Amino acid sequence: MAKYYVTVANIMTQATTVFAQVQTLPDGGTSSSVKVPPGMTKISVLGVALSHNDISVIDTGNNFTVQLSGTGLVDGIQEFLVGTLACQEVGTSVGASLSAEKANYRDVDVKLKPGEVVISAAYDGTDPGSPLVVVTLGFE
Amino acid sequence: MSLYYTRHDSMTQATTTFSPIETAADGSTAGPIAIPPGVKTIKSISAGFAVNGAHTVNTGPVYVLRLTGTGALPDGNQDLVLGSIHHDNGGGTVTDTDTVNMAPLKIPVNISVNAGADLALQAAYYGTDAGSPQIAIEIEFE
Numbered sequence: 001m002a003k004y005y006v007t008v009a010n011i012m013t014q015a016t017t018v019f020a021q022v023q024t025l026p027d028g029g030t031s032s033s034v035k036v037p038p039g040m041t042k043i044s045v046l047g048v049a050l051s052h053n054d055i056s057v058i059d060t061g062n063n064f065t066v067q068l069s070g071t072g073l074v075d076g077i078q079e080f081l082v083g084t085l086a087c088q089e090v091g092t093s094v095g096a097s098l099s100a101e102k103a104n105y106r107d108v109d110v111k112l113k114p115g116e117v118v119i120s121a122a123y124d125g126t127d128p129g130s131p132l133v134v135v136t137l138g139f140e
Numbered sequence: 141m142s143l144y145y146t147r148h149d150s151m152t153q154a155t156t157t158f159s160p161i162e163t164a165a166d167g168s169t170a171g172p173i174a175i176p177p178g179v180k181t182i183k184s185i186s187a188g189f190a191v192n193g194a195h196t197v198n199t200g201p202v203y204v205l206r207l208t209g210t211g212a213l214p215d216g217n218q219d220l221v222l223g224s225i226h227h228d229n230g231g232g233t234v235t236d237t238d239t240v241n242m243a244p245l246k247i248p249v250n251i252s253v254n255a256g257a258d259l260a261l262q263a264a265y266y267g268t269d270a271g272s273p274q275i276a277i278e279i280e281f282e
Contacts, residue, residue, distance in 0.1 A: 001249060002249065003249075003250050003251060003252060004213055004215045004216075004218065005220050005222060005249075005251075007264050009202065009221075009266040011204060024266070025219075026156060026158065026204040026266070027158055028155075028156030028157070035249040037215070046224065047220060047247070048221070049221045049222050049224050051201070051202050051225075051226050052200050052228065053199060053200045053201065053202075053226075053266075054200075054268070054270055056226075056228050088207065089230065090153055090159075095234060096197070096227070096229040096230070096243060097226075097227075097238060098195065098235040098238035098239070098240045099239045100224070100239065100241075100242045101223050101225075102222070102228075103202075103220075103221045103247075105247055105248075130201065132224070132266055134202040134268050135221070136219070136220050
């Protein structure tokens with residue numbers, strides 16, 4: 001069970017299948033990488049929330065991947081499928097929707113050594129607008 | 141044996157800004173949680189969130205909880221993502237009514253705490269201001 005939690009986010013303005021760094025702190029600051037906390041030997045929890053933070057582009061469906069890289073990873077780059085967003089419209093109607101999504105927390109086992117962990121994210125499919133990805137890493 | 145405490149609050153702040161979650165369920169301003177004697181860890185965190193008013197269309201902020209407090213956390217502040225609610229109207233002028241129901245998010249954790257110190261809860265969100273979300277947190281100590 002993780003003892004130490006770090007959260008960063010990114011509004012994903014990049015094109016499809018392009019990784020961009022997830023580096024905005026919840027207080028608006030920037031953390032281009034996460035220094036492995038002293039005494040921590042693995043990332044044991046990955047928490048992710050996805051959201052459209054504006055108008056969802058209709059008839060798009062995207063899967064999202066979080067990538068961990070950097071000098072702090074014993075076994076090199078690791079990639080995780082973290083969720084899907086979709087928006088569909090039939091005909092020329094204009095509809096509305098209200099959707100709630102709890103963050104998804106999963107157990108992982110990523111071995112660490114002293115160094116840095118860089119968090120990036122990418123999506124497949126057609127550009128859906130500017131989706132928001134928020135990532136929490138739990139260390140132990 | 142576990143011990144359970146709750147706090148809630150209305151989030152009126154701007155994006156990527158933390159504000160306290162310090163209201164008790166009876167409406168009183170309870171402030172931080174005094175960590176009970178003998179307690180060593182936070183075992184789980186439960187959370188709920190919803191805009192209590194008109195949810196600004198085409199916004200979908202993602203909410204984050206911060207645990208903080210002087211001397212409360214041997215490993216320092218902890219930030220955890222909670223989730224989001226997105227209101228989409230496609231850019232049109234449609235009149236609609238939408239409802240959404242959500243069970244609390246429960247996150248099992250193992251966060252060390254110091255008994256006797258005050259654990260402060262704070263909330264922030266990424267993305268665009270959706271109105272004034274209500275956020276509620278339950279802390280399970282062990």
